[in-house]
Amino acid sequence: MQIRVSLTIRFILIVSSILLAVLLSIYLYTQYYLSESFYRRLSNRAETTAELFLVVDDVDSTLLRKISDKSKNALHSENITIYNQKKQKEFTTNERESIQLDEDLLAKIQIQKKYRFRHGRYHSIGIYFDQTTEPHIVLASAVDDYGREFMTRMRVIMLLLFLVVILWVSVAGWYYSGKAIAPIDEMGQKLNSIVPKNMHLRLAESDNQDEIDRLSHTINQLLDRVEETFQLQRMFVSNVSHELRNPLTKMSSQLEVSLLKQRSPAEYQKTMYSVLDDIQELIALTQNLLKLTKVDGAKQELLVDKIRVDELLWEIRSLLTKSNALYQIEILFDELPEDPDNLCILGNYALLKTAIVNLAENACKFSYDKKATIRLRYSDLDLRIAIEDKGIGIKEADLSYIFQPFYRSSQTTDIKGYGIGLSLVERIARMHGGNVEVASQPNIGTTFTLILPNSITF
Template sequence: MQIRKKLTYRFIAIVAFILFFSSLAIYISSADYRRDDFYNRLLNKARNTAKLLIEVEEVDAKLLQRMEQDNPSSLPEEKIVIFNYKNQRIFNTGEKGVLKISQELIDQIRLEEEVRYEENGYEVVGFMFADTYDRFVVIAAGKDIYGLSKLRNLRNILLFVFAISIIIVSISGWLFAGQALHPISKLVERVNNISITSLNLRLDEGKNQDEISQLAHTFNQMLERLEKAFKMQKNFIANASHELRTPLTAITGQLEVVLMKDRNEEEYRNTMASVLDDMKSLNHTSNRLLLLAQASSETSQVDIKPVRVDDLLWQVQQELTKRNTDYFIEIGFSETMEDEAQLTVIGNEQLLKTAISNLAENGCKYSDDHKMEIFVLPKSKHLHILFKDHGIGIAKEELKHIFEPFHRGTNALGYKGHGIGLSLVDRIVHLHNGKIDVTSALGQGTTFTLIMPYS
């Protein structure tokens, strides 16, 4: 069901609920007032009649009966019956048998002094009337024709007003809901026009800082992230294709050349050695891409366990200096370290080793003396690992791009590499809920700081 219909139905239900119970309260209070008013008029009329009969000597029952019949102030279908202390009927203005008056009723009136009830469409009141020498029982009945007619008119008016109000509320609620949801309809229409080829489009956030404006702003932020992700993916595919195609093209070219004519053994060996180097480069690039894909996966898909960072540092130092004899890596630890547990983090050992190895290798590779320093500084909740070199540095305007796949600084193009390493480091660190900071100055060196949580 559309939200517009839901809002309209709920609006109608709320108004109908309020109108119904308001009308019901008005009707019930009016009915109670009419009943009490008629009983009071009936009581006063019967009391005056009893006074005339009992206290005025010149008036007897027959005369009073004729007076009541011709009295214009008499109530509709008025019946008045009076009993003396012997329960003998001494006065009756109506036909006998209209009211069923039993001995039990008379006794009840004498006991309670006033009784009210309804019988055969009549509203009846019975009460005690006492003079100096006797106690009389007076029973009066009548029909409130005019009061009931007014009550019926009130009921019809309330029903009519209720029906008209529901119709008006339905129309106005539908229009109001449509007007309130119109901005959302515009957003939906705009969103439907956005496709993978038009992620540059944005929703109109408007000038009002309301919930719809916040929704549009949030959606625009999501579009920006999607557009950025698609651009990165597109660039990644293009760069990956280029990096993979270059050694493949070189291999193909060398093999085609060597097959053009017969070669001697030395030429074949040289060609095979060159092809092997290209294959190693291709294999290295493929492994980096696989690690990059693994580091981009969810944490739940990665084997997580406690890892000693110092062990990884010594392993990386040994492997890098063994492969590159001119590399020198100095490892230091803070004097404030109190417990070996401060060197343990929760993570994937292979991925963390890859991140440390990339940072250490970059530090040595981009330094003229091929030296770098690694310093471990434990904090209360995080372990800080600093990688400092005195190499070529990174330009300030390029710092925000260094973690993008295949990005290489303008001053690093002369060095061997593919631009995957730092992107891989960044994804590994974030996969472990860590953080990486970098400070650099051209010609002075760069410092990377890994901030890893203990748990």
């Protein structure tokens, strides 16, 4: 269901409910007022008739009947009957319309003094008249034709009024709901023109600080992220294509040159070794991509290993110095806990090792003296592993992109690599509930700090 239709229906339901409650209240109050007024008139007629018949000596039943017939205040189908204590009828204005006095009715009248009741279409009242020596019972009844006709007309008028108001409300609700969602429709049309062709465009924002303005601001922020994602995607595709094209082109060129003429076994063997190196490079690139995919799909259920961080650092130092004799790694402990168990965390041993190896190997690779310094600092909030180098550094313009896959700054184009390592480190850190901070100065050095929260402490 469209929002405009939904808003209109809700508006109609709310207004119709309020209007129905108001009309029903007016109807019931009017009905109550007319009923009370009729019973009051009927009671006055009954009491007046009883006083004339029982109190005034000069008035007999014949004269009283004539007075009743000629009275302009007489009610429609009116009947007034007077009974004595023995339930004997002493007077009635209309024999055909008189109400019989039974024991049950007599008891109710004696208890309540004035007892109202309905007798078919008649409104009736019984009065215990005690202004004479011997009390009497006066029964009066009449048909409220005026009240019934008035309420019938009132129902018709209220029904017509209700239908007219609902019709008016429907038109007004449709109009105002359209005005209310017009900014959203305009926003949708603008978004259709923005995505995906004109990603630089944004929704107009005002200073109203209303819901629509806040929504526009939120959508603009989302468009900023989407545009950035598109740019990173294009960068990723471009970089991975470049990384794959280089070894493939080298392999193709070497094989084509080898097939141009007959060559010696030694030359063929040299070409095969060169092609094998290129294949190994492709395998390494593929493995790094698989690692990146594995980390992206990793879940917290994989964080089940008890890792002693200081021992892991010594293991990584031994691994890297054996892999390259030029690498030097210094491990410093700035702040350590009193309890060594506080250096143990729950995590994924293989992935965490991969992250630190990447950072330490990069530090050795880019440092002028091939030396990296690893500092371990403990606090009540987290464990910090800072890996420093004294090398070429990173330009400020490149800092916001270094964790994107395949991104490589202009300073590292001459150094072998794929631009995947830092992206892998950042995702491993996030998987462990932490993050990676970087501080760098060109031609002075870079420090990467891996922060692991103590919330995952074993």
